[in-house]
Amino acid sequence: MKWIMSFLLVIAAAVGIYMMTIGLPKPPKDEAADLPEGVELLKIVASNDFVFDKEEYVVKAGQKYKMVLSNKSGIHGVGVEALGIDLQGDTMEQEVTFDKPGRYEMHCSVMCGLGHDKMKATIVVE
């Protein structure tokens, strides 16, 4: 009788481990890890509250960035005309080097709804 108990325990443990393995969410992709050398990540997250995740994105002049737009909810874009930036649709990332220090207004470039006109942030190049 004792061996049956041990056997069941082993099965239960095996099932448990299996469930844990398949149940674990995939580790989040570390986007900063696969950047080319010398390139930094500038990630912008947009959501359906018509906001970007920051009011100001501070970057260094002369530094090359990989600018990535991530839409947490809704469909938005990022436009900075003065810097030739337009992220939307199929183009959700772009390499940018900010040359001139200053403040640049960034706005949503996709008509995303009622709050669209107010969906703005600033890129601060230092």
Ligand SMILES: [Cu+2]
């Ligand atoms: Cu919009």
